[in-house]
Amino acid sequence: MKYCNNCNVNVTGNRKICPLCQGHLIGDKYREEVFPRISFAYIEHGKFFKMMLLISIIAATITVSVNILLPQRGAWSLFVLGGLGSVWVSIMTAINKRKNIPKNIVYQVMTISVIVFIWDILTGWRGWSVNYVIPFVCFFAMISMATISKVRNLHIDDYILYIIIDGLFGIVPVIFIIFGFLDVLYPSLICIATSVISLSAIIIFEDKRLIAEIKRRMHV
Amino acid sequence: MKNKKISEWSKLDNAAKIFPANSKKSDTKVFRFACELFDTVDKQVLQQALNITLEAFPLYKSIIKSGLFWYYFEKSRFEAIITEENLPPCSTLYDKNNKTLLFRVMFYKKRISFEVYHALADGSGALQFFKTLIFHYITIKYKYALKDKSPALDIEASKTQKMDDSFQKYYTDAKASRKKESIKAFRIKGMKIPEYRISVIEGVIPADKIIPKVKEYNSSLTIFLAAVLMCSINEEIPLKLKKKPVVLSIPVDLRNYYHSQTARNFFGVMNVDYNFSKGSGELAEVIEVLKKEFRENLTPQRMEKRINKLASLEHNYILRIIPLAIKDIILKIANNIVDRSYTSTLSNVGAINMPDDIKPFIYSFDVFVSTNKLQACVCSFENQLRISFTSAFVSTEIQRRFFKTLTHMGIPVIIESNIVDEEQEGR
Numbered sequence: 068m069k070y071c072n073n074c075n076v077n078v079t080g081n082r083k084i085c086p087l088c089q090g091h092l093i094g095d096k097y098r099e100e101v102f103p104r105i106s107f108a109y110i111e112h113g114k115f116f117k118m119m120l121l122i123s124i125i126a127a128t129i130t131v132s133v134n135i136l137l138p139q140r141g142a143w144s145l146f147v148l149g150g151l152g153s154v155w156v157s158i159m160t161a162i163n164k165r166k167n168i169p170k171n172i173v174y175q176v177m178t179i180s181v182i183v184f185i186w187d188i189l190t191g192w193r194g195w196s197v198n199y200v201i202p203f204v205c206f207f208a209m210i211s212m213a214t215i216s217k218v219r220n221l222h223i224d225d226y227i228l229y230i231i232i233d234g235l236f237g238i239v240p241v242i243f244i245i246f247g248f249l250d251v252l253y254p255s256l257i258c259i260a261t262s263v264i265s266l267s268a269i270i271i272f273e274d275k276r277l278i279a280e281i282k283r284r285m286h287v
Numbered sequence: 288m289k290n291k292k293i294s295e296w297s298k299l300d301n302a303a304k305i306f307p308a309n310s311k312k313s314d315t316k317v318f319r320f321a322c323e324l325f326d327t328v329d330k331q332v333l334q335q336a337l338n339i340t341l342e343a344f345p346l347y348k349s350i351i352k353s354g355l356f357w358y359y360f361e362k363s364r365f366e367a368i369i370t371e372e373n374l375p376p377c378s379t380l381y382d383k384n385n386k387t388l389l390f391r392v393m394f395y396k397k398r399i400s401f402e403v404y405h406a407l408a409d410g411s412g413a414l415q416f417f418k419t420l421i422f423h424y425i426t427i428k429y430k431y432a433l434k435d436k437s438p439a440l441d442i443e444a445s446k447t448q449k450m451d452d453s454f455q456k457y458y459t460d461a462k463a464s465r466k467k468e469s470i471k472a473f474r475i476k477g478m479k480i481p482e483y484r485i486s487v488i489e490g491v492i493p494a495d496k497i498i499p500k501v502k503e504y505n506s507s508l509t510i511f512l513a514a515v516l517m518c519s520i521n522e523e524i525p526l527k528l529k530k531k532p533v534v535l536s537i538p539v540d541l542r543n544y545y546h547s548q549t550a551r552n553f554f555g556v557m558n559v560d561y562n563f564s565k566g567s568g569e570l571a572e573v574i575e576v577l578k579k580e581f582r583e584n585l586t587p588q589r590m591e592k593r594i595n596k597l598a599s600l601e602h603n604y605i606l607r608i609i610p611l612a613i614k615d616i617i618l619k620i621a622n623n624i625v626d627r628s629y630t631s632t633l634s635n636v637g638a639i640n641m642p643d644d645i646k647p648f649i650y651s652f653d654v655f656v657s658t659n660k661l662q663a664c665v666c667s668f669e670n671q672l673r674i675s676f677t678s679a680f681v682s683t684e685i686q687r688r689f690f691k692t693l694t695h696m697g698i699p700v701i702i703e704s705n706i707v708d709e710e711q712e713g714r
Contacts, residue, residue: 087702
């Protein structure tokens with residue numbers, strides 16, 4: 068058996084060095100190693116990200132500097148910064164939730180809606196976010212969720228909650244209509260109609276399942 | 288349409304509630320039981336045994352999901368698949384963005400390893416599962432050798448008993464004492480192993496060689512090992528930190544004090560400490576101090592307080608309606624404070640028993656746990672006592688001193704370890 072003179076212990080496996088004192092072992096192997104050898108991955112996780120982050124920072128710094136040198140056209144570099152920020156928020160959400168597609172879709176709808184709303188306000192409210200973007204994002208989210216759940220053969224319990232959240236969110240444009248925020252009606256109407264139909268379908272056919280899901284998620 | 292059944296779900300028990308908020312790559316809250324047989328493991332048979340075992344332990348088919356106020360177990364449709372061991376010990380099992388089952392079974396040569404996420408079960412709970420798995424494996428694999436015998440496992444708990452949340456059952460509503468003598472424990476510092484790996488160093492000791500020594504000090508095995516560990520840690524304390532006490536956190540299996548057979552969590556933790564700047568630091572003295580501390584900590588009143596303290600979290604209506612996202616932050620802060628209050632952990636799972644007809648097929652059992660510091664787990668099978676150290680640190684000084692103390696007493700030790708440093712490997 069492998070033996071360490073320093074520690075007075077026997078060592079399993081065919082090591083040369085004592086795991087306790089790092090001294091040299093003497094003797095012969097008598098038993099197999101009990102753990103498989105698992106090499107270090109040596110993969111620097113998120114290396115690509117670090118590159119992208121640095122590139123973003125370089126781009127941002129250069130734009131701001133150029134902007135300060137050429138101030139005649141106003142603070143246009145803020146658009147670049149805002150754009151970069153928005154892309155990062157959206158990508159980070161997508162990556163964090165990549166394993167759960169329905170959840171990912173809902174998170175994307177939320178982040179994109181918030182981002183475009185802020186953009187619209189900051190660029191002198193022309194209403195394009197509520198007129199077009201939010202209703203269409205919501206509508207496509209519902210369509211893609213329905214398609215993906217069929218194609219990937221997801222179990223209804225895995226996406227029922229997200230369909231409901233997206234459906235409820237899709238009804239929000241009703242408020243825009245009531246308060247007269249909207250100049251163009253058809254995107255919101257399409258979105259609301261789809262929401263109402265999909266919510267009704269769930270409530271009619273999956274009422275028990277829906278109640279069970281709500282009970283689980285809301286238990287105190 | 289298929290899959291018509293509505294998913295079953297259940298709450299996390301009281302002790303389990305802290306784990307999802309505090310699991311990270313550096314401390315995955317996963318522990319492992321392993322069993323070494325005399326033959327190479329047969330994957331197909333093991334899979335068969337696992338499928339049978341899962342029938343008796345329905346909770347193990349769960350994943351953890353987050354609700355608005357609490358995490359909960361939901362029965363999943365994931366299949367439990369046996370794999371050849373290809374992951375570092377105690378790798379992540381719970382990742383909120385990547386849901387998987389909360390346990391895994393792997394094999395390597397003659398060893399079967401079973402890793403569990405702590406929210407699902409504690410040591411004794413998981414051991415019920417593991418013993419059942421090994422039992423089925425051996426009865427299937429060696430049915431010819433066993434054909435005249437009908438071995439039976441000593442676990443007679445029903446499915447409901449196994450699913451029992453014993454914290455709820457034994458909650459008495461008595462006021463949990465708020466008295467908290469917060470002592471700043473000495474904390475081991477040092478360079479950590481890359482990639483959040485842990486080193487596993489196990490000492491295999493013949494039980495009949497160590498027990499006489501324990502008797503000499505008129506002590507119990509846990510107290511004896513705790514004292515040796517404390518003395519080994521003491522040697523590592525730099526002079527300017529000598530004033531800080533060495534605090535060992537010792538999990539207590541509450542099943543021994545209540546009539547519970549749950550396969551979930553039912554444990555409490557007690558902290559015992561010794562200040563080497565105030566005492567002689569002789570092993571005999573440390574043992575005497577620990578004996579007293581164990582006696583004081585293991586009274587029924589203290590046990591009850593422990594349960595109530597954990598359960599009170601769930602009986603507080605205001606706490607209950609705090610959204611989960613905020614609870615997570617609170618639990619993280621609480622965990623950080625608790626983390627600072629102890630130096631290391633010693634967990635004695637005790638003797639693992641198997642039916643007599645099954646025993647001849649088993650070489651040994653061992654147990655260890657993920658950690659971001661240094662932890663020791665102890666268990667024994669027949670005459671083989673295994674003390675398994677897991678450590679996040681590169682340095683193995685404390686382990687070396689620990690085993691050196693034992694070999695100095697004339698106790699033979701065999702070291703088995705994983706390879707975390709390529710240089711260790713002989714070629």
